Amino acid sequence: MDSANLSFSDFFNMHDLDIMEKANKYYELLEHLKEKQHLHYKRVAIEGSGPVRKIRDSYSGKIKEMVYLASNDYLNLTRHPKVIEAGRIALEKYGAGAGSVPLLGGTLDIHIELEERVAAFKGCEAAIIYTSGFGSNSGTLLSMLHKEDVAILDMLVHASIIDGCKNTNVKFFKHNDMDSLESVLKKVKDKYRTKLIAVDGVYSMDGDIAPLDKIVEIAKKYGAYVMVDEAHATGVIGKNGRGTPEYFNLEGKVDIVAGTFSKAVGGVGGFIATNKELVSLLNFYSRTYMFSTAMTPQATASITEALNVIENEPDRRERLWDNIRYFKKNLENLGFSLGNSETAIFPVIIGDELKVREMCRYLHDADIYVNPVLYPAVPKRLSRIRMSLMCDHTKEHLDKALNALEAAGKKYGVI
Ligand code: PMP
DSSP states (O other): OOGGGOOHHHHTTOTTSOHHHHHHHHHHHHHHHHHTTOOOSSOEESSOOSSEEEEEOTTTOOEEEEEEOOOSOTTOGGGOHHHHHHHHHHHHHHOSOOOSOGGGTTOOHHHHHHHHHHHHHTTOSEEEEESOHHHHHHHHHHHHOOTTOEEEEETTOOHHHHHHTTTSEEEEEOTTOHHHHHHHHHHHTTSSSOEEEEEESBOTTTOOBOOHHHHHHHHHHHTOEEEEEOTTTTTTSSTTSOOHHHHTTOTTOSSEEEEESSSTTOSOOEEEEEOHHHHHHHHHHOHHHHTSOOOOHHHHHHHHHHHHHHHHOHHHHHHHHHHHHHHHHHHHHHTOOOTTOOSSEEEEEOOOHHHHHHHHHHHHHTTEEOEEEOTTTSOGGGOEEEEEOOTTOOHHHHHHHHHHHHHHHHHTTOO
């Protein structure tokens, strides 16, 4: 291994090391990246979310005000006065925590209200809420699928879905490729008890949308169920922000609608919206729900209010889409490769890990906060800078970012 230029890719080849040896090597890698000022993870903000944030520079220790292109808080709801006020009232009324798991004393009236609100918002019969989106996906799948069953996954689905399929058989199909999906289904035939296709509505690293209309049609033909993870679609996609099923006119027609409250909803936690029978089963079968303390009162009330805001303030979504169109057009004009991004998530695909790290450092110095996304999160040849937009980015913020991206792209031979 070339110690002059260690990379994350080198680290993941070290399969033979025990855990402490591995930790030592990883530490060495992180120190090496720090020395080069290439470590742009876990940068510390000293104030809450928003399109511009005060960040403590990891190297100089100075506070920098940066244009923040790293939030999933697409509609800037974490700072919405009504969302904050609803949380404050609940905090005072119910206290700081729920005090117990939902089945054994932790359930509050506001939890039930939120479950009903989510079900109505997603056009489903019932819903169940979890304290994390990761836990709702993984816990639901772990409880539903076993060795007699099969999960048919788009190869880019979120890690929480993959982890949820550890108890079952897994077949992958090529990303958003319906021929590949159909060919997997043909091979699977009737060999399994339950066949479940799981996809993301919007892909978190690529920003493209699943062709849910075709997926539902193919699933019907082969007797498979469909689960869609609406983490990045909720609040953003569809006329009313209800997500991918609304976008494709499929509300109430997707078997399992999963999602998180942690992105456009501006809170924390996850949900599963489906029929009332499956929701009842999950209450008693899903270990990440049953054995985990119920959502805090503040988060619960803030999320319910955020869903109201998503419905009542469509101008936020319109401003977000305005920004998306503007940023996309300009990045494309500069000659950057954005894959098939169609939403607020922008991957600038570069390929070379070192160039990604160097560009991120350049952008950091220019007060633009972006994230490097590297192997193994994405294939090595698709190493990228990931950016995401919010409705409250102004054209000045976006122009500042575009100017810095242009300069960095030219400096490192990317455009
Ligand atoms: N699904 C997708 C597609 C995600 O991007 C994420 C968050 N990174 C999750 C699930 C997990 O959600 P949470 O952060 O709320 O646990």
